[in-house]
Amino acid sequence: MFFHFDPAYFIIVGPAFILAIIAQIWVKGAFSKYSQVASSSGYSGAQAAQRILQANGINDVSVEQTTGFLSDHYDPRSKVLRLSPDIYQGRSLASIGVAAHEAGHALQHAYGYAPLNLRSGLVPVTQVGSWLAWPLFFIGMFIDPLIAWVGVMLFGAVVLFQMVTLPVEFNASKRAVEQIQQVGIVNPNEAIAARRVLNAAAMTYVAATIQASLTLLYFLMRMGLLGGRDE
Secondary structure, three states, X not given: OOOOOOHHHHHHHHXXXXXXXXXXXXXXXXXXXXXXXXXXXXXXXXXXXXXXXXXXXXXXXXXEEOOOOOOOEEEOXXXXXXXXXXXXXXXXXXXXXXXXXXXXXXXXXXXXXXXXXXXXXXHHHHHHHHHHHHHHHHHHHHOOHHHXXXXXXXXXXXXXXXXXXXXXXXXXHHHHHHHHHHOOOOOHHHHHHHHXXXXXXXXXXXXXXXXHXXXXXXXXXXXXXXXXXXX
């Protein structure tokens, strides 16, 4: 199975790949469109994030510029909100929306949002699973089923991580849209545009969760739990 084309994998997981491509096109299109629309407040992404943090009494989180395109993220371990150049410096509704979303993660951390804490706890095993699940699964299919099951369980942790990520990301976007209006960064019409950018971005997480879940389904099928095992 490791050395030849397995049509079952592409039949099961293929639709998720297509969905992932569509989601990427959607988010890039939305970002491209609203990155051309300046906010009436004139805030940059960095200023918007800092304004949200200050308004919520969060003074121990720094906002830094990082490299890459849409590489924005919040690091709860070091309490640093890292924004890509286009987001950090940009003064568009897209930049403000993305920056506010990351600030939303900082709010989650500050207020002890349980799903974020769970996701953070899953990071180490998820990193191991991402690297080792596939090799262990395929090696185990030829050598020892117990090894394959270790791979399946590790990938199960990846799926759990993706599932927990969904409420975390949707909640951060909800907080972002609320905050940028409450603190006066955007007006209601501008908030709609920011929400559209964040909704498009959220679909990439949905696609990733579906893809991981279908891959786990494929593993279980190959192990004989669903539809019988090929020898």
